[in-house]
Amino acid sequence: MDHSGLTRDQLLDVYYHLRLTRTLEERIGILYRQGRIFGGVYLSTGQEAVSVGAAYALGPGDIIVPSHRDMGAHLLRGIQSREILAQYLGRVGGLSRGRDGNVHYGDIQRGDVAFISSMADGIPVATGVALALKRQGKGRVAMTWFGEGASSRGDFHEGINLAAVLRVPVVFVCNNNQYAYSTPLSRQTRIPDIAARAGGYGIPGTIVDGNDVLAVYDTAREAVERARRGEGPSLIECKTMRMRGHSEHDDASYVPRQLLEEWRAKDPIQGFEARLREWGILDEAGEARIAKRIADELEAAVAWAEASPFPEGKDVEQGVYST
Amino acid sequence: MPEITYIEAIRQALWEEMERDERVFLIGEDIGVYGGAFKITMGFLEKFGEDRVIDTPIAESAIVGSAVGAALMGLRPVVEMQFSDFIACGFDQIVNMAAKFHYRTGTSVPLVIRGPSGGGVHGGPFHSQNPEGWFVHVPGLKVLAPSTPYDAKGLLKAAIRDPDPVIYFEHKYLYRRIKGKVPDDDFTVPIGKAEVKREGADLSVITYGAMIHQAFEAANRLSAKGIEVEILDLRTLLPLDREAILATARKTGKVVVVHEATRTGGVGGEVVAVIAEGAFDRLDGPILRVTAPDTPVPFTAPLEEAFLPNADTIVAAAERLAAY
Numbered sequence: 346m347d348h349s350g351l352t353r354d355q356l357l358d359v360y361y362h363l364r365l366t367r368t369l370e371e372r373i374g375i376l377y378r379q380g381r382i383f384g385g386v387y388l389s390t391g392q393e394a395v396s397v398g399a400a401y402a403l404g405p406g407d408i409i410v411p412s413h414r415d416m417g418a419h420l421l422r423g424i425q426s427r428e429i430l431a432q433y434l435g436r437v438g439g440l441s442r443g444r445d446g447n448v449h450y451g452d453i454q455r456g457d458v459a460f461i462s463s464m465a466d467g468i469p470v471a472t473g474v475a476l477a478l479k480r481q482g483k484g485r486v487a488m489t490w491f492g493e494g495a496s497s498r499g500d501f502h503e504g505i506n507l508a509a510v511l512r513v514p515v516v517f518v519c520n521n522n523q524y525a526y527s528t529p530l531s532r533q534t535r536i537p538d539i540a541a542r543a544g545g546y547g548i549p550g551t552i553v554d555g556n557d558v559l560a561v562y563d564t565a566r567e568a569v570e571r572a573r574r575g576e577g578p579s580l581i582e583c584k585t586m587r588m589r590g591h592s593e594h595d596d597a598s599y600v601p602r603q604l605l606e607e608w609r610a611k612d613p614i615q616g617f618e619a620r621l622r623e624w625g626i627l628d629e630a631g632e633a634r635i636a637k638r639i640a641d642e643l644e645a646a647v648a649w650a651e652a653s654p655f656p657e658g659k660d661v662e663q664g665v666y667s668t
Numbered sequence: 669m670p671e672i673t674y675i676e677a678i679r680q681a682l683w684e685e686m687e688r689d690e691r692v693f694l695i696g697e698d699i700g701v702y703g704g705a706f707k708i709t710m711g712f713l714e715k716f717g718e719d720r721v722i723d724t725p726i727a728e729s730a731i732v733g734s735a736v737g738a739a740l741m742g743l744r745p746v747v748e749m750q751f752s753d754f755i756a757c758g759f760d761q762i763v764n765m766a767a768k769f770h771y772r773t774g775t776s777v778p779l780v781i782r783g784p785s786g787g788g789v790h791g792g793p794f795h796s797q798n799p800e801g802w803f804v805h806v807p808g809l810k811v812l813a814p815s816t817p818y819d820a821k822g823l824l825k826a827a828i829r830d831p832d833p834v835i836y837f838e839h840k841y842l843y844r845r846i847k848g849k850v851p852d853d854d855f856t857v858p859i860g861k862a863e864v865k866r867e868g869a870d871l872s873v874i875t876y877g878a879m880i881h882q883a884f885e886a887a888n889r890l891s892a893k894g895i896e897v898e899i900l901d902l903r904t905l906l907p908l909d910r911e912a913i914l915a916t917a918r919k920t921g922k923v924v925v926v927h928e929a930t931r932t933g934g935v936g937g938e939v940v941a942v943i944a945e946g947a948f949d950r951l952d953g954p955i956l957r958v959t960a961p962d963t964p965v966p967f968t969a970p971l972e973e974a975f976l977p978n979a980d981t982i983v984a985a986a987e988r989l990a991a992y
Contacts, residue, residue, distance in 0.1 A: 408741070445772040453740055453775045463764050469730040470765065473737025473745075480719050480743070487737075500761075503730030510725055665807050667776040667831035 349559045349566075353626050359401055359558055360621060361635055363614045366393045366417040368639050369426050372647065373433055377593050381651075382433045385447045389414035391556070391588030394613035395520045396490065397421065398561025399581070402569045403488060408478065410458040410471040410489035413448040414520060414587075418490065422457045424450070426642055430650035438653030444664065464525075465495035468504030468517065475513035475578070486514040486572040488565070493582075494525025496542065497533045505580065509546040514572035516565060517580045520555065522587035527599045540582035548578050555583030556613040585613075672850050675843035677817035678782075679708050681824035682746065684854065686716055689744060692828055693720040695731055696748030705750045706784060706843060728757035732781065736766050739779045744828060752783030752837060753797045766833040767808030776831040780824070785813075786878055786928055787960075787976055788841040792967035798877070798929035798960075803835050804906040804938065810834045810859055811906040815880035817848035819903055822857030830859060839878040846881065860904050862912035868896035871986055872916040874939055875926035876902040883926060885979035886986060895990050905935050910942050917943045921952035922992065924985045926977055931959040953992030956985045 348356055370390060376382040389396060396417035400409060403421075411418045416429065424440070432439030432450045440450035441459070451459030458470060471489035478485040495501055496519060508515050519539045523530055536542070543550025549571075553564040561583055568579035586608035590597040621627035672680070686692045693716075694709060700723040703710030713721040724731050728749065735745035749755045755762070762781065769777045787796035803811050810832055814820040820838060827834040865880060866887055873883045880901050887897035900916045902909065917923050923943055925936040936957045943955055958977045966972050 410737075441772045442774075445768075449772060451773060453773070458737070458740060459769070459773045461764055461768070463760050466733060466761060466765050469733025469761065470737040470740070472730065473734030473739075474741055475737070476722075476734055477738040477741030477743050500729050500733065503725075503727035504733060506725055507727055507730040507734060511722070664771050664774065666810075667770055 348624065349563050356621060356626055357631070357635070359397060359562070360617060360627065361638070362397045362417055362420055363393045363558060363617060364635060365420055365426070365639050365642070366397065367614060369429065369643060370416060372643055373430070374593055376433070383435070386433070386593035387413045387448050387591070388589045388593065389416055391608060391612060392520060392522055392585045393417050394558035394561050394617070395518065395555045395583040395585055398558040399488060399490070399516070399518045399565040401562050402565035403486070406456070406483065406485045407569070408456045408458065408474045408485070408487045410467040410474065410487065411451070411460055412467060412490045412492060412495070412520065413460055414522070415490050419450070419457060423455045424452065424457060425646070427646035427649040430646050431653045434650050434653070435655060436650060436653035437656050438650060443656040465491055465498035465500035465504070467491065468500050469507065471515050471517070472504050472508040472511070472513060475508060475515035476511060479513045484573045486516065486569055488516040488518060488569070490518045490520055492525055493519060493521040493523070493530055493539050494528060494533055496539050505546050505548070505578065508578040509548045512575070512577040514575070515578045516568040516572055517578060518565065519580065519582045520585060521582050522585050524587050524591070524600060526591040538582060540580055543580040548580060550580040550582065552582045552584060555585030556611045556616065558613055558617050669849040669851050671847050672817050673844050674817045674820050674838070674846045675706065675708060677821035677850055678824060678838055681821045681828070682709065683712070685825055685828045686712070686720065691742060692744040692746060693722065693738070694746050694748065695722040695724060695735055697724055697726055697750050699723060699748050704748060706840065709748070728754050729761050732758035732761035733765060735779050736761065736769070736777055739777045740775065744778050745780070746828060747779070747781040749781060749783045751795050752785035752799055753794045755781065755783050755799055759802070762803070762809070762833070762835070763806045767806045770832065771808055777833050778831050779833040780827045780836055781834070782836045782838060784840040785837045786839040786841050787965045787972060788878065790967060790969065790972060791965070793964040796965035798837070798927070800837055800905050801929055801934045804935055808833065809906060810904065811837070812859065812904050813837045813839070813877040814903060815839070815842070815877055815901050817846065817850050819857050819901070821850055822855050823859065823903065826856040826859050829856065834859070837877065841878050842881070857903065860907050860909060862900055862902045862904070862909035864898060864912070864916065865901045866897065866899040868898035868920070870896045870920060871922040871924065871990055872898045872900060872920045873924050873926055873982060873986070874900045874902065874913060874916065876905065877928060879926045879928050879977060882977065882979045883982055886982035889979065889983055890986055895986065897986065908938065908942065910946065913939055913942050914946045917947040918950045921950050922989045923951070924956045924958060924982065924989060926958045926982055928960055928977060930962050931957065932962050934959055953989050956989055958982050958985045
């Protein structure tokens with residue numbers, strides 16, 4: 346049976362990355378509530394398929410420009426759990442060595458451009474990455490993620506329009522999780538679908554169930570292949586739901602409970618797990634093996650991150666410039 | 669050594685750097701087919717091709733943001749802001765994305781943004797500004813403002829070879845009005861180094877950009893009155909050359925700081941603070957500022973003339989200070 350052209354091992358790898366994302370984020374949430382992590386904690390709980398499914402469509406030479414709920418994409422580019430934990434803890438083992446926090450990390454050597462807080466700023470950057478990749482002529486592509494809230498910013502318009510005009514190989518993935526902090530979609534835009542905006546740029550816009558990891562993967566793969574063929578950018582809108590607050594300090598009381606209950610029934614990991622079982626790819630023992638692998642990995646990662654030292658105050662002025 | 673205009677010096681720097689290093693490319697509005705609003709990149713599209721001379725939509729934020737992305741991939745983008753006034757539209761990408769990237773990630777963003785700036789051309793509030801003050805407050809950026817063809821060429825080459833984001837303010841009043849000797853051979857002017865453009869023992873004028881030339885005229889007039897002015901050209905506004913500022917302040921004990929940009933929060937205030945902190949005991953009088961007033965740059969001639977500092981206003985300040 347064909348499942349999006351993925352092998353049994355690849356399907357299990359997708360499942361592993363979904364589970365790793367959720368478990369690592371749960372662990373970060375616990376560390377936050379224990380007072381061991383300070384500041385913002387932006388979880389992708391219930392939206393992991395957007396990040397994992399789209400990033401799984403990329404090849405090793407491709408470049409990602411993730412947003413703040415894209416841990417799955419980072420993990421797929423080879424960012425380690427322990428680096429993410431050290432990042433959240435503000436230690437030198439983190440990717441920004443304590444100079445920046447939480448989800449503001451990346452590593453250009455691994456094809457991962459670090460996120461900044463100004464929403465949609467990654468969109469023009471991804472366009473520029475793609476411009477450089479196009480000039481190389483090796484069929485490499487860029488992919489960037491952003492929320493439906495970010496689509497209200499000028500950089501969304503400027504960045505996608507520029508990419509379309511220059512016909513550069515980039516895939517724009519909108520994670521429409523219905524809320525930008527407390528602001529619902531209806532206060533961002535009068536249109537129900539962000540994908541409709543693609544028409545304004547003369548590029549394809551596709552809507553996909555963001556909680557169906559293989560549907561996201563299939564759609565992203567098509568857009569990636571299109572970009573590789575030199576046919577330019579695409580916009581993919583993944584419909585999903587933010588199941589936590591904007592950050593962990595936020596109880597999201599402004600979100601109707603019923604809406605959360607409806608989406609809880611559509612959990613992307615449970616849904617994918619059920620399908621893997623139905624297809625005979627995952628059984629009880631297999632699930633337990635993956636759960637143990639993740640638990641062991643995170644145990645070691647937390648220990649490593651907490652053993653990593655804080656940077657020293659005397660070094661505060663280092664690193665502003667390259668020279 | 670041939671004598672060339674300020675604008676030709678900029679053109680040569682771009683041309684030679686593009687010939688030298690194929691990673692260098694230009695991106696901006698109307699720079700390709702049209703050759704740029706000031707015709708600096710005329711002929712570049714034909715020579716270097718559309719992959720390296722990229723005309724864009726009107727989208728300054730995307731221009732800067734995409735330049736950051738290309739720089740992260742190993743290219744060397746040189747952005748042209750059609751007028752430096754429009755750099756405000758790209759502000760967020762400059763100050764939040766480009767400037768902070770190395771500090772946060774250890775990855776360099778080699779990026780140059782050229783901004784034709786300054787008044788005296790009846791451009792009005794949106795084609796005349798000197799926005800350097802907005803950017804000297806941003807750690808991670810380097811900010812340049814050359815005054816001569818030699819510095820314009822040498823600093824632009826240095827900027828293109830620099831691993832960090834550089835904002836290069838070229839003064840459009842100087843484009844075709846100033847000529848100077850520039851060697852044929854490859855050279856750069858070091859970023860972060862001011863230069864004494866005129867030696868003098870009695871009083872220092874510290875300035876940059878177009879005001880250097882007003883300072884020279886003032887110095888010539890003051891010399892006739894027996895006051896010898898030293899002119900320090902800052903050339904780089906971030907990072908400031910503190911040693912050079914303190915050296916001239918200690919030498920003459922009397923300092924006038926001049927800039928065409930508006931007064932409050934301007935570069936001049938920082939220069940004054942450097943002197944107050946490091947050379948207070950060597951001063952013979954107050955440190956004076958000659959700047960534009962805190963207004964938008966006005967359009968019509970009498971207002972713009974009143975707005976811009978000039979040799980008269982520099983002489984007046986210098987004479988007041990010389991009396992101490």
